[in-house]
Amino acid sequence: MTDGAPGTDGATYAWAPTEPTRRKNRSGLWIGIPAGATAVALIAASLVLIAPGASVAGVQIGGLTAGAAAQAIDSRLAQTTVTVDSPAGEVTVTGAELGATVDAAALADKAFADNPMWKPASWFPEGTGVEVQVDAAEAAAALRELAPGTYRAPVDATIAYDAGSQAYVTTPSEDGEGIDVAAVTAALQTAFDSGTASTTVQAALVPVEAPVTTDEASAAVANLNGILDSIGFYVGDERTVAVDRATAASWLTVTPDGKGEFAISADQSAIQQAVSGLAGQVDRGAVNADVIVDTGGEVIKAITEGQTGRALGDTSGVAVAFAAQLAEGNGRYALPVTETPFDTTKTERRIDVNLSTQTTTLWQNGEVYRTYTISSGAGDHATHTGNFRIGWKTAMQDMGCVPGYDYCTKDVPWVAYFNGDEGFHGTYWHNNFGTPMSHGCINMTIPQAKELYDWAYRGTEVSVHY
Structure with a gap:
């Protein structure tokens, strides 16, 4: 200070200047702040970046975010070129022109999930392979445009109605011809896998199937x-x-x-x-x-x-x-x-043969319709008793007249069989009705046999008894 103060002896003394307060040395702090911020930034970055040395196919994506990695993968695939040596000369086509794609976002996300930078143990992993998808139609169109001389268009199968056959008919498809897309795709895949920006392939001409096939x-x-x-x-x-x-x-x-x-x-x-x-x-x-029914109500006709x-x-x-x-x-x-x-009218019909009285009775709806005097089988050829049904019928037939029979009767009319070779039929060789006369059949007059033949349908019940 410059001010003075009186002493006790009356003299005036000058005080020495006051020593300023010593300021704290903060240089270390200012030096440390940038270094700390850098460390924090590095730590933060390591939380979003893919580990060094990581790659997908031939694309290096280490140190990139998943988004940047996806862009790098897509860009590399789109820019990879294939020079095709075809019968029409060389043409060069890019992955983009071929319609080549991969799911770059999913690949990049997986690369980060498996190999994050914050995890040193995951640094420099083995590269990840990936299958390139190529739109065959888009690739064929690109090659066709670049080398039109190599392409012959296929012909679709068609459909038309043919009036002659009154049916729809097919006109078959016809294959075309073009550069082998599969060979070009394989070359692109190899180049992409190896990280090569371009490659060359020899591609032959192969059949091109019509979009609409014959099948x-x-x-x-x-x-x-x-x-x-x-x-x-x-x-x-x-x-x-x-x-x-x-x-x-x-x-x-x-x-x-x-x-x-x-x-x-x-x-x-x-x-x-x-x-x-x-x-x-x-x-x-x-x-x-x-309808005609039997005694059980079943329809027989x-x-x-x-x-x-x-x-x-x-x-x-x-x-x-x-x-x-x-x-x-x-x-x-x-x-x-x-x-x-609709309504149904049922008529019940059955036939009763009484060997004792030598009669045959036609019953309809529980009432007698007709009764005939007949001649049944005689002696050893007696007509068998039992319950039967009318089976085979024929308007005329020779009876016997074959080896094994001891008789032959020609042109027997109106035959309706009911038990094997026993049946009703008309008789022209005798008129002794009421007396057993036959080889087992039921002999009737010709008009009566015709009436029974027409009245008794196949399936009509026949009861033979004494």
Whole structure:
């Protein structure tokens, strides 16, 4: 300080300047801050970077983030070039032009997950291989554009309706020709795996399959002809109104997608014309059944087959619905109908042969229909008793007349067998009815035999007894 102060002796003294406060030395701190920040930054970086020495195929991705690594992988693949030595000369094509791809993001993420920089033990790992995916169509198009002289276009298989055979037919496909895409793809894969930016390959010309093959067209033709085979309007399982094949084909339009699929569409307005006339072909009255039955009620002959009546329901949506079915390959349209059941009249018939009275009686519905006086088998040829059914019938037959028989009777009429070689038949060689006379058959007058022949259907029960 420069100020003075009086002393005790009256003299004035000058004080020495005050020593300034010593400041703390912080140079070490300022030097340490950048070093610490760098260390922190390095530690932080190691948490997001891939370990040194890591690679995918031939691409070095060590020290990169997963995002940067993915970009590096994609870029290397896109820029890798293949020089193709073809019959038309050399052409050079890049991975990008060939449509080559890999899942670079997934590969980079896996590389970081397996080999992060913060984990020194994972540094300098073995390289990861990867399969390059090449779009064959895109690659073929690129090669075709670069070397058009090497390419001959394939011809697709086609489908058409043939009026002569009334069926859909196939025109087969024809293979084309082009540079072997598989050889070019393999060369690209090798170059990418080794980290080489370019390579050369000799590629021959190979067949190029048509996008629409004969097999694909044939399968579509089989489907279409299946529609024509069954197309119609159905009531239950009955194709009540059939649609002829030419008409059905005129309803259908077949559109190929160029990749082997054939779409089917149907003309709703044309279908509606057929729908408009359905009622006259579908509606009918019920027809009652008339049947002959045995004593157990089983039908042995239908004189008139029963038929349900039916009336067509609402058809306002039929054309639209049928068109949709046809597009799916289904030509069987189930019609909406209301059915009326039929009644059945049953007539029970059986035959009774009484050997004691030498009579044959026809019974119908529990009442006598006819009774005839007959001649049954005599002596050792007595007609067998038992319960039988009418089997084989013939309007005329020679009886005996073959080795093993001791008689021969020509032109025996109205024969209805019921037990082996025993049956009813007409008789012209005697008129002694009421007395056993035959070799086992039931002899009757010719008119009576004809009446029984017509009345007794196959399956009619026959009871023979004393």
